[in-house]
Amino acid sequence: MPVSTTPRFAAIDVLRGLAMVWMTVFHFCFDLQYFGYLHTSFYANPLWTVQRATIVTLFVLCAGLGQAVAVEQGQSWARFWRRWYQIAGCALLVSVGSWFMFPASFIYFGILHGMALMLLLARRSASAGAWLLPVGVVSLVLPALAAKAHAAWPALDFLNERGFNWLGLISHKPITEDYAPLFPWFGVMCFGLVLGQWLLRRHALALERLGATLLQGPLRAPARGLAFLGRWSLSYYMLHQPVLLAGFTLVGMLR
Numbered sequence: 001m002p003v004s005t006t007p008r009f010a011a012i013d014v015l016r017g018l019a020m021v022w023m024t025v026f027h028f029c030f031d032l033q034y035f036g037y038l039h040t041s042f043y044a045n046p047l048w049t050v051q052r053a054t055i056v057t058l059f060v061l062c063a064g065l066g067q068a069v070a071v072e073q074g075q076s077w078a079r080f081w082r083r084w085y086q087i088a089g090c091a092l093l094v095s096v097g098s099w100f101m102f103p104a105s106f107i108y109f110g111i112l113h114g115m116a117l118m119l120l121l122a123r124r125s126a127s128a129g130a131w132l133l134p135v136g137v138v139s140l141v142l143p144a145l146a147a148k149a150h151a152a153w154p155a156l157d158f159l160n161e162r163g164f165n166w167l168g169l170i171s172h173k174p175i176t177e178d179y180a181p182l183f184p185w186f187g188v189m190c191f192g193l194v195l196g197q198w199l200l201r202r203h204a205l206a207l208e209r210l211g212a213t214l215l216q217g218p219l220r221a222p223a224r225g226l227a228f229l230g231r232w233s234l235s236y237y238m239l240h241q242p243v244l245l246a247g248f249t250l251v252g253m254l255r
Contacts, residue, residue, distance in 0.1 A: 062192065
């Protein structure tokens with residue numbers, strides 16, 4: 001059936017909101033470690049590295065689903081560019097802010113930087129439909145192939161430099177507080193886009209009903225809260241960490 005003209009799908013917003021809450025808990029724990037209340041490694045301990053990968057997967061998958069909705073509902077390029085400039089501008093602010101906090105490991109290609117690039121590619125390739133599935137698979141396996149290629153051809157070491165490591169074709173991770181390269185994450189974006197197109201063309205009504213059930217069922221209060229976060233994800237993303245850091249700083253001053 002044709003896609004609904006409903007501007008948003010609550011089920012997608014709830015999923016994105018769930019990722020926001022999980023991210024907040026993760027960053028709260030990171031801040032505990034930063035201020036000395038928790039002693040662990042967020043760069044090596046699987047408890048944290050696996051969580052980060054899962055949270056990023058949810059974000060990028062939701063972005064792919066969102067692009068499917070936008071394309072199916074005929075979103076204009078003007079509206080796309082308005083949103084894209086917001087994301088790119090916020091990515092720049094993250095780079096500047098992280099440089100002040102972590103000058104030796106500032107964020108030069110984090111999740112927002114990667115999202116800006118991947119959204120451009122997803123929008124341009126949305127008409128490819130199911131052909132994006134093999135593109136997604138290749139995107140996922142490229143980093144592993146690149147690591148083997150580095151071992152065989154040392155001349156590829158230039159791919160580890162900052163001018164190229166945004167591709168993700170590296171042999172070792174760069175020193176930065178957030179890193180979301182094109183590969184493998186564009187693969188997740190492709191899967192989200194294809195999944196969204198399939199849902200909207202085959203199960204749009206079921207997706208709407210799922211959202212209505214979430215917002216009106218016994219868990220409607222938390223579901224509505226998550227949906228609200230999902231609708232304002234970029235604003236929340238930019239504000240939550242400054243608020244957490246200010247809170248920890250205040251607590252430290254009062255001790």
